[in-house]
Amino acid sequence: MSALLEVRGLRKAYGDRLVLDSVDLDVHAHDVVCLIGSSGSGKSTLLRCLDLLEDVDDGTITLGGVEISDPLVDPREVRKRVGMVFQAYNLFPHLSVLDNCTLAPRRVHGDSKAAAEERALGLLDQFGLAEHARKHPDRLSGGQQQRVALVRALCTGPDLLLLDEITAALDPELVGEVLTIVRDLAAAGTTMVLATHEMAFARDVATKVCFLHQGRILEQGPPDQLFTDPREDRTRQFLARVLPA
Amino acid sequence: MLLALGVAITSSPGWPNVKELFFSWEHAKGVFPDVLDGFWLNVRLFLICEVVILVLGLLVALARVARSPWLAPVRVLAVVYTDLLRGIPTLLLVLMLGFGMPALGLQGVPISGTFWAGVALVLSYSAYVAEVFRAGIDSVHPSQVASAQALGLSRPQALRFVVVPQAVRRVVPPLLNDFVSLQKDTALVSAVAVFDAVFAARDYAAYNFNYTPYVVVAAFFVVLTVPLARFTDWLQRRWLARERAGQL
Ligand SMILES: Nc1ncnc2c1ncn2[C@@H]1O[C@H](COP(=O)(O)OP(=O)(O)OP(=O)(O)O)[C@@H](O)[C@H]1O
Ligand SMILES: [Mg+2]
Numbered sequence: 001m002s003a004l005l006e007v008r009g010l011r012k013a014y015g016d017r018l019v020l021d022s023v024d025l026d027v028h029a030h031d032v033v034c035l036i037g038s039s040g041s042g043k044s045t046l047l048r049c050l051d052l053l054e055d056v057d058d059g060t061i062t063l064g065g066v067e068i069s070d071p072l073v074d075p076r077e078v079r080k081r082v083g084m085v086f087q088a089y090n091l092f093p094h095l096s097v098l099d100n101c102t103l104a105p106r107r108v109h110g111d112s113k114a115a116a117e118e119r120a121l122g123l124l125d126q127f128g129l130a131e132h133a134r135k136h137p138d139r140l141s142g143g144q145q146q147r148v149a150l151v152r153a154l155c156t157g158p159d160l161l162l163l164d165e166i167t168a169a170l171d172p173e174l175v176g177e178v179l180t181i182v183r184d185l186a187a188a189g190t191t192m193v194l195a196t197h198e199m200a201f202a203r204d205v206a207t208k209v210c211f212l213h214q215g216r217i218l219e220q221g222p223p224d225q226l227f228t229d230p231r232e233d234r235t236r237q238f239l240a241r242v243l244p245a
Numbered sequence: 246m247l248l249a250l251g252v253a254i255t256s257s258p259g260w261p262n263v264k265e266l267f268f269s270w271e272h273a274k275g276v277f278p279d280v281l282d283g284f285w286l287n288v289r290l291f292l293i294c295e296v297v298i299l300v301l302g303l304l305v306a307l308a309r310v311a312r313s314p315w316l317a318p319v320r321v322l323a324v325v326y327t328d329l330l331r332g333i334p335t336l337l338l339v340l341m342l343g344f345g346m347p348a349l350g351l352q353g354v355p356i357s358g359t360f361w362a363g364v365a366l367v368l369s370y371s372a373y374v375a376e377v378f379r380a381g382i383d384s385v386h387p388s389q390v391a392s393a394q395a396l397g398l399s400r401p402q403a404l405r406f407v408v409v410p411q412a413v414r415r416v417v418p419p420l421l422n423d424f425v426s427l428q429k430d431t432a433l434v435s436a437v438a439v440f441d442a443v444f445a446a447r448d449y450a451a452y453n454f455n456y457t458p459y460v461v462v463a464a465f466f467v468v469l470t471v472p473l474a475r476f477t478d479w480l481q482r483r484w485l486a487r488e489r490a491g492q493l
Binding site for chain 1: 388389391392393394395396397398399402406407410411414
């Protein structure tokens with residue numbers, strides 16, 4: 001079976017600083033790929049490259065058999081199929097929760113207002129946010145805001161979801177409610193690539209874990225293997241630092 | 246303090262003279278109907294110019310933040326426009342357009358001094374307002390654009406639905422401040438013999454050798470501008486309170 005997303009030899013530099021180097025990655029439908037690695041290893045940059053929010057310097061990214069790293073490809077066509085959620089939620093503060101969720105379906109996908117709202121309300125309800133639909137984001141807790149951001153990304157029915165440390169800005173007691181949703185999505189077969197510092201969670205939901213070190217995927221494999229018996233010394237050292245003894 | 250100042254002024258040797266020249270009840274009553282008539286022109290001028298200024302100012306600001314390569318000439322034009330028109334004193338613009346344009350005698354070009362004085366106000370103020378809008382647009386965090394783009398919105402769509410609505414909200418207080426100033430500057434049209442409140446007052450003053458009409462016009466402007474200034478203050482405080490509400 002060919003992969004939904006194929007990354008080959010991806011290279012990205014900011015000026016002289018090489019941030020991603022020869023990154024190869026396959027993501028199949030229903031995969032949950034977790035990117036782990038220390039701060040500055042390039043996890044966010046990789047996710048941003050996959051969403052074409054950054055220009056890549058070399059290498060190819062193929063989504064559903066189409067090379068999207070080709071400069072002639074319209075990034076908007078790609079983003080119609082890929083959802084992204086950021087660490088800082090980035091909800092639109094001037095729009096209600098519902099309007100946040102229906103903006104892209106209506107303006108990008110051309111859905112009618114009624115259809116977009118019906119779908120958004122359904123998803124908000126599913127994630128326990130129905131009562132907040134008419135509120136503005138600043139009335140919500142961080143955990144609720146991040147769940148809204150997830151719903152907003154899901155409203156367009158993306159083939160692939162990119163999540164960048166979506167619990168990193170949350171108070172510890174709010175992390176659970178967001179991770180539960182991601183776990184549910186994983187169980188429902190949603191294809192995801194996520195950067196995370198939550199090792200227990202990665203171990204739990206990932207079908208594949210990638211360890212990034214200085215812009216390279218140093219090691220990738222199923223969580224059981226990578227967390228218990230890593231091949232690389234670097235991986236072992238990193239895990240020794242972040243995993244409770 | 247104020248009382249002492251008042252006493253000092255009214256007990257000065259020239260006070261009876263000044264009182265008769267500037268604060269004559271007779272002349273105030275005499276000029277009132279003319280000033281009222283003229284002031285209606287100031288108010289209309291303000292209301293019409295305000296709308297055009299808002300639209301033009303926003304368009305110039307959008308031209309300045311445009312990214313597409315083929316809009317580069319428009320961007321340069323917008324920069325020149327704001328620099329040039331903020332540099333020229335508004336009074337000079339009023340004089341040049343108010344006297345110059347009708348004098349051209351061109352077919353189809355309006356010859357009304359009022360019209361061109363209004364155009365001068367629009368040009369001058371839209372350059373300021375464009376800068377206010379641009380500051381507002383720049384103050385919206387880039388992550389807002391990034392998440393709009395991640396949702397598939399084009400850059401114009403991101404501006405239209407995400408950036409501009411937030412920017413406009415933020416710049417309402419400084420904009421209202423500019424409009425308080427515009428209300429007063431409608432008086433500049435009197436420089437090109439437009440029969441506004443100030444011109445009416447000057448006419449009366451010159452005829453009767455009395456300056457009371459100026460005080461009357463000043464009172465008219467105060468009555469018009471103070472409510473807007475109060476409203477601006479109130480709005481600013483309310484929004485500040487709301488913005489801080491979540492951060493404590
Ligand atoms: N816009 C930029 N300009 C220059 N350098 C950048 C830029 N964005 C990121 N970098 C650099 O690229 C490197 C990788 O950053 P990235 O944000 O991808 O790391 P990360 O793995 O997501 O880290 P974290 O866990 O802290 O989020 C860092 O060294 C960072 O300083
Ligand atoms: Mg990051």
